[in-house]
Amino acid sequence: MAKYSIFSLLRNARDDHQNWPRVWRSPEPKDAYDVVIIGGGGHGLATAYYLAREHGITSVAVLEKGWLGGGNTARNTTIVRSNYLWDESAAIYDKSLKLWEGLSQELNFNVMFSQRGVLNLAHNQHDLRDLSRRINAIRLNGVDSEFLTPAEIKAFCPILNTSPKARYPILGASLQRRGGNARHDAVAWGYARAADARGVDIIQNCEVTGIRRKGRKVVGVETTRGVIKTGKVASVAAGHTSVVAAMAGLRLPIESHPLQALVSEPIKPVLDTVVMSGLVHVYVSQSDRGELIMGAGIDAHNSYAQRSGLHTIEHMMASIIELFPLVSRLRMMRQWAGVVDICPDASPIVGKTPVEGFYINGGWGTGGFKATPGSGWAFAYTIANDRPHPLNEPFALERFSSGRLIDEHGAAGVAH
């Protein structure tokens, strides 16, 4: 892997940047691998990278039916935070946040992680009490979180409508200063490049259509580019997790829904933090290009179409304009949707399954981008050792029959 640095920039400037090496290879699939990963999103690529880097397993293929980052990785609003309520969530999301903090150096690829802070707003007395409880729980877990009064909020984020007469009055907020944003596709590309450099085969335009089993054991996968033998298959297919699990004969507690986002025309810098409101279901940040990036709630019905209804955006825009009056004069430029895989407790499933050699990492729903590094790290451990790491053990499929759910619905608010 040619290292990126100021010197490589200068060297490549000499020939007008025409001769940069390819960022990763595009090999033909081999007949067999030790591990086959289904899904070349951030989580799948991170899993491949940590398999190679932490566990020395390099006979790994990442099979992606489309292109890298064509799924939710590059469709999401990139909010990164770890201010979750329950201990299990705090542990895995904060592990992730710590990995984010060193990720650009680790991958030698600028993932543009920007710790600009994440504000969660409270609009009524109930919100306020819940927020205080959460701030305390989060701090007890050693994660940073602080309370801001309306006056402090106004100073921190002047474009918010903090008038007591507002449609959604702002009574307080929690602030996680270590939270922020990252560059979505750079995360996929950075992990892909670093995994490729360690020998992982990244194979795009290769859809898995079946999982071959002998008895209770996985023996291979069928793909649009032929059959591949392997003893370990890891599903990291996000919105398509149920579809892949069905290939192994499993039913999951997951439903897929469209989740959409949109961006405004670019404007001068007005927002240097991330603002979320669970009550009115919006989350907003400003990109480096100046666009306001805004996310909505899910459409109610199950769907695998990467599109969703206008009424969902109308609902979101109505709230945004109340919170940020200046938005009323902005044009919206692009709108899109991704398919998110939602569990009943709004927590993911990361671990082993009743099928030997078949591992699942999914159900991250509307909020898995932030978890990309930690999820890949813990999942790689699970695959390499055939047992979960303490970080992902609570997120086992068995919790739905044992009753040990990790209910993050209220805790996560908008759940991103």
Added chain:
Amino acid sequence: MLEITCPWCGPRDETEFDYGGEAHIDRPKDPDKLTDEAWAEYLFMRKNPKGPHLERWMHACGCRRWFNVRRDTFTHEITAVYRMGEKPPGDGA
């Protein structure tokens, strides 16, 4: 936005309806006798297919009655609407 034909009120916008998820999940007759796995199966496990899906809708802003729909989760095409308690027409899903 979907256009859904309520069996009682006719075609209306999706915004008039509430979604009720997968249809034809019968509540177990004798919950006390169920294993934890069987209870989890009833409560949480879902088909979540990519393709035809049998699902429930409720006409919240109209007659407030529940009914079943067969809708493709990839194309969003609705190919059947039938009443509660009825079997899906044709080959089901």
